[in-house]
Amino acid sequence: MGTAAAEGIPALFCECEICKEAQRRGGKNIRMRSAVILANRLLIDFGPDMFYQKIKNNLDFSHLKHVLITHSHSDHFDTTALWFRHNPFCHINGDKMMTIYGNEKVEKYFSYSLSGEENKPYIEFKRVYREQTFYADDIQITPLLARHAPDEECFVYYIEIEGKKVFYGNDSGIYPDSTIEFLKGKNLDLVIFDSNTAKHRDGKYHMGILDNVEVYERFKGQGTVNDNTKVVMTHFSHNGQMLHEELEIEAQKYGFIVAYDSLKLEI
Numbered sequence: 016m017g018t019a020a021a022e023g024i025p026a027l028f029c030e031c032e033i034c035k036e037a038q039r040r041g042g043k044n045i046r047m048r049s050a051v052i053l054a055n056r057l058l059i060d061f062g063p064d065m066f067y068q069k070i071k072n073n074l075d076f077s078h079l080k081h082v083l084i085t086h087s088h089s090d091h092f093d094t095t096a097l098w099f100r101h102n103p104f105c106h107i108n109g110d111k112m113m114t115i116y117g118n119e120k121v122e123k124y125f126s127y128s129l130s131g132e133e134n135k136p137y138i139e140f141k142r143v144y145r146e147q148t149f150y151a152d153d154i155q156i157t158p159l160l161a162r163h164a165p166d167e168e169c170f171v172y173y174i175e176i177e178g179k180k181v182f183y184g185n186d187s188g189i190y191p192d193s194t195i196e197f198l199k200g201k202n203l204d205l206v207i208f209d210s211n212t213a214k215h216r217d218g219k220y221h222m223g224i225l226d227n228v229e230v231y232e233r234f235k236g237q238g239t240v241n242d243n244t245k246v247v248m249t250h251f252s253h254n255g256q257m258l259h260e261e262l263e264i265e266a267q268k269y270g271f272i273v274a275y276d277s278l279k280l281e282i
């Protein structure tokens with residue numbers, strides 16, 4: 016639903032050439048903050064653009080039960096809209112608890128903003144732990160360690176949903192060895208990479224295209240991916256200094272897919 020880094024593209028107050036050109040070209044160059052929905056029932060991350068993303072994609076969130084949060088940064092967990100999930104801001108029929116899953120810091124933010132009596136019947140938090148597999152209904156989920164903000168345990172996720180295997184690898188630099196090890200032999204159907212710094216390498220907090228290629232080669236060497244695995248790049252920043260069209264030219268060299276807002280993928 017959204018494919019940008021924290022500031023969006025074009026960034027609200029930015030004067031850089033990428034933002035100016037993105038606004039001029041429009042279309043796939045306009046990027047909202049990151050969010051993905053799997054099988055119409057597992058939302059990954061809840062950022063500040065969720066209101067418009069629901070409308071743009073014509074989604075029914077009244078039935079949404081599971082929201083997986085990667086980490087506490089405000090482009091991934093924005094509690095403002097979640098707070099309104101109670102009467103009279105929102106009319107909910109019957110028992111429709113929505114569960115937010117996340118790490119310790121997300122729990123702290125949840126407790127601060129969303130644990131009031133008004134929200135209690137409608138929204139709950141479940142703490143998840145590194146490499147401890149859990150189920151959201153029939154969806155199997157394992158939090159894995161990302162390489163991102165050092166002041167919290169940021170997660171990327173391995174997910175089995177409707178017979179498909181997905182690795183959601185955003186936000187992250189080059190994954191820690193424990194995460195790469197966990198994904199050995201998984202034969203994934205879909206991999207989603209953080210490609211924030213696009214043109215430039217990073218690896219410590221985010222990834223550029225060549226960091227993605229390095230990880231992809233390691234994945235290939237250990238049976239994490241095969242020739243049929245779909246590999247998607249997302250979470251782009253203006254600081255990656257590439258427009259969508261330029262990203263596509265680079266991505267084609269490696270068979271990767273450049274995400275754009277509202278991209279639908281069948282796996």
Ligand SMILES: [Zn+2]
Nearest residue numbers: 020021090186
């Ligand atoms: Zn982010």
Ligand SMILES: [Zn+2]
Nearest residue numbers: 029031034253
């Ligand atoms: Zn900019």
Ligand SMILES: [Zn+2]
Nearest residue numbers: 086088163186
């Ligand atoms: Zn982040």
